[in-house]
Amino acid sequence: MTIRVAIADDQSLVRDGFRLQLTLSPDFEFVGEASNGLQAVDLACRQRPDVLLMDVRMPELDGIEATRRITTDPRTGGVRVLVLTTFELDEYVYAALAAGASGFLLKDVSPEDLAQGIRIVAAGDALLAPSVTRLLVREFARRPTRTGAQPQALHELTDREREVLVLVAQGLSNADIAARLVISPATAKTHVSRILTKLSARDRVQLVVMAYECGLVRPGAG
Numbered sequence: 001m002t003i004r005v006a007i008a009d010d011q012s013l014v015r016d017g018f019r020l021q022l023t024l025s026p027d028f029e030f031v032g033e034a035s036n037g038l039q040a041v042d043l044a045c046r047q048r049p050d051v052l053l054m055d056v057r058m059p060e061l062d063g064i065e066a067t068r069r070i071t072t073d074p075r076t077g078g079v080r081v082l083v084l085t086t087f088e089l090d091e092y093v094y095a096a097l098a099a100g101a102s103g104f105l106l107k108d109v110s111p112e113d114l115a116q117g118i119r120i121v122a123a124g125d126a127l128l129a130p131s132v133t134r135l136l137v138r139e140f141a142r143r144p145t146r147t148g149a150q151p152q153a154l155h156e157l158t159d160r161e162r163e164v165l166v167l168v169a170q171g172l173s174n175a176d177i178a179a180r181l182v183i184s185p186a187t188a189k190t191h192v193s194r195i196l197t198k199l200s201a202r203d204r205v206q207l208v209v210m211a212y213e214c215g216l217v218r219p220g221a222g
Contacts, residue, residue: 002027002029003027003029003050003051003118005022005030005049006031006034006043007033008043008058008063009033009034009084010035011055015033018053024111024115025115027119028118031047031049035059036059037060038060038066040054040070045075045076048075051079051080051082051118052082053105054067054084054101062092063092064099065099067083067100070100071099080202081100081102082102082103082118082121083101084105084106086107097205097209100202102202102205103120103205105117124203153198154199156198157199160191161191164181167180168192168211169211169217175188177191192204
């Protein structure tokens with residue numbers, strides 16, 4: 001299956017570098033590039049790539065708002081956004097993920113890791129390592145804006161599914177969850193899939209955001 005990929009970055013050298021890396025994988029098709037956020041939104045609408053690599057700091061419209069517009073527009077709902085950042089601790093990573101991005105990549109990512117990351121996101125999973133989830137956890141923990149209000153769909157989860165959701169929000173992988181709950185990895189994956197469906201969440205990133213925003217997980221938990 002060919003994965004259609006586009007990139008949005010205000011630096012031409014960065015765009016050229018990523019485009020060159022994409023040519024190394026025969027299962028990728030490069031479908032366009034943008035140099036600012038407004039162009040990124042237009043590119044997503046015109047080409048509807050499977051994966052859009054999105055820089056954060058761009059003129060006209062930043063990558064966070066561009067990501068929000070793309071992920072909330074029904075016309076581009078199938079476009080998955082991978083945020084590009086220079087540092088793992090980039091202050092904008094949290095905001096971009098909360099805006100609907102499916103994960104992030106460092107700009108110095110190797111060709112192999114870039115290809116693997118794109119394939120992971122294109123398959124519908126989130127590119128969010130436990131270390132990155134922990135960054136989100138700390139960010140949520142220090143923010144006083146959580147309302148504690150729980151969406152109605154959250155009450156439809158079984159006790160086991162709520163337990164799994166908490167573990168996802170703490171940054172555990174399916175294998176970690178299986179070990180913690182003494183169940184098989186396949187069962188853990190099934191639980192996560194059902195939670196995603198019940199909560200109408202795109203991926204694990206949204207589950208983390210939802211769990212902390214509704215107060216299901218206490219600050220400092222995990």
